[in-house]
């Protein structure tokens with residue numbers, strides 16, 4: 001049974017049992033406690049916590065998930081994957097275990113011809129939490145599972161929570177016995193490879209407080225209702241239903257694995273090491289593709305780092321398999337897109353963009369991989385040579401910082417050599433910069449507030465705060481909460497830094513690339529809070545940050561919230577301009593020029609997008625001209641909401657990471673651009689006045705950045721340029737249109753003059769040469785010249801002189817030393833001819849003697865060497881030292 005069919009059957013079964021099918025959410029978790037979605041229940045968490053009203057009480061989904069804590073295990077076991085899909089059925093205060101258990105049993109055991117999975121009952125084992133008699137009874141009495149196939153296990157196996165405060169509960173798992181060839185008898189308790197876990201039924205009933213570990217946590221209380229969360233790994237089911245040995249051999253993975261074997265000329269099954277590498281490649285390519293498809297770009301932080309690690313690990317495994325050529329990731333990604341495209345049509349739609357990002361990451365890593373590996377090899381030799389079994393933290397840091405080796409890769413490479421890495425040293429070096437970055441990001445989003453305080457406020461607002469700012473610049477509202485240092489307070493006095501939550505607001509919270517509104521909140525009691533930042537730390541919540549400018553700000557008060565209108569208008573101009581420029585680049589460069597981030601600030605915007613190379617200046621000029629022409633057409637800018645499907649059908653550019661299935665907001669600029677967007681915009685394109693692109697640059701592999709000005713800022717920039725041109729034209733005495741030619745002429749003449757000067761100086765230096773050769777002293781049978789050139793003679797000239805004098809002494813063993821002070825430090829050059837070299841006089845050695853005298857260092861080859869120092873007063877002494885050394889036997 002194909003993977004896609006497994007998913008279809010599951011969803012259909014639960015749909016027939018009254019569940020609403022909910023499409024998968026993006027892998028980018030909305031939940032501020034998570035980087036990526038690691039479980040099917042994540043999008044349902046706000047419903048379990050009653051923070052939001054669910055669209056239905058019974059729901060079912062096939063959710064994309066990524067987990068990386070076990071990344072080292074990928075390829076080595078039957079069942080570890082970084083990307084996987086979790087099928088689940090959810091009850092929000094509707095049915096509980098008495099129904100969830102029979103549902104699961106029926107679907108698993110119902111015959112395939114009848115829409116089920118057709119598992120023989122005697123192959124199935126179940127587990128329950130040790131004292132959960134209730135579940136054991138349902139399994140035994142209602143379902144008919146014999147007592148000896150019901151095992152009781154502890155918290156580590158049969159209690160599920162998210163590792164952080166939130167929902168949790170006991171669970172019951174269903175295992176399939178793959179037979180004695182896969183391991184020991186004795187049920188899941190004895191062997192989890194033979195007995196493969198296929199389904200986890202979680203009885204979500206508790207609200208967890210502190211979570212110290214998997215088995216050590218506080219239960220803060222009951223959830224508002226008893227809920228069901230179940231998770232069935234789609235890939236694990238595929239192992240069983242496709243009769244393969246492990247997760248890497250199921251249909252969607254196998255195609256990639258097989259292609260990887262072809263490309264690297266290796267054979268799956270030939271040896272364990274290669275098999276593991278092939279499995280890792282198959283898993284990682286698939287995971288990388290899915291992460292990129294949800295809009296993640298490789299970087300050194302957060303989700304981007306997870307993606308980078310995965311892609312780089314795949315590239316290295318390909319090299320280990322003998323795949324040296326670049327471009328393999330492209331081939332494999334194409335295979336993965338084809339394998340998964342049926343289930344995820346957006347992969348096919350955005351294939352060009354996925355390729356751009358993955359190809360660029362492969363390319364940038366391939367460039368440094370070999371050098372990095374050499375550095376690593378040297379470090380390994382050094383540690384082995386000195387009898388240590390540890391690669392130094394500084395080496396690991398250098399590999400990370402300069403050569404882009406994720407630390408996990410270095411650890412893995414060291415382990416392959418039987419070594420460890422001084423991780424503590426590495427982490428120490430990384431710590432400062434990392435922590436700062438993390439702190440900045442977190443503080444920006446959630447401030448000091450505890451997530452649960454924010455959750456309470458959101459609940460008080462009924463799950464969402466009305467944003468009125470598309471229409472209104474001021475609004476009357478009620479204060480739901482005031483936070484000082486993260487704690488909810490009843491009032492805050494003048495001067496206090498506060499976070500204010502209102503029940504409705506015209507303030508736009510930073511998001512979608514648009515900066516936050518500024519403004520003021522006027523309390524009816526007389527207080528004023530000046531707002532300098534607005535964030536949305538949780539979906540639906542809007543938090544105003546600022547300072548109490550005067551009076552006493554009281555929670556519960558009625559207020560007048562007023563945004564700074566001119567700032568907002570300038571930001572809106574930037575935002576509309578970004579849409580137009582985005583459209584312009586897509587028209588010029590193709591669909592793969594997808595937006596990868598933007599920032600819309602007053603009068604200025606920047607716009608990042610994926611592209612495989614630099615954008616030619618001609619394209620920049622054309623796009624700029626095009627969008628300015630469209631401005632003049634004064635197109636109407638319109639925003640409306642519609643379904644995701646409808647928006648895509650209309651050709652709206654969907655940025656990645658939208659939640660599928662949601663109502664979406666579309667912003668269109670006439671017929672020119674149409675994009676999904678939650679931001680604010682101008683009324684007609686003419687209001688932008690003027691757009692000026694300042695240029696483009698690279699901000700990482702495959703990502704380009706355009707910076708631009710809009711409105712009066714664009715005008716002022718051009719006006720300034722115009723003044724500059726006038727000044728130049730005045731200075732070089734040429735008309736504007738003649739400027740390029742005049743400047744080019746001046747540059748050519750300057751270059752020629754410099755060359756003449758150089759030639760004259762060299763002649764002057766060499767003029768001394770004949771005299772110096774004549775004055776050579778005989779030092780123990782060697783002709784020695786020691787000379788101090790006039791101060792200011794450059795190092796090149798010193799070298800030229802030494803070599804020239806040496807050539808004039810031909811026939812005799814000779815050593816020529818020329819010293820000088822090109823700028824403020826002494827430099828010495830020594831040239832030794834072949835016969836003197838045979839007598840043991842080496843330029844490199846002599847130079848280091850001289851340089852040491854001068855308080856510095858240097859060296860070089862036997863025939864010619866250069867050194868320097870810091871004490872020009874010692875030149876005479878250095879000449880003596882060298883002469884003495886030349887004379888010594």
Ligand code: SER
Pocket residue numbers: 038039040041088160200201202229230231232
């Ligand atoms: N939350 C549970 C899990 O992830 C069941 O969906 O295993």
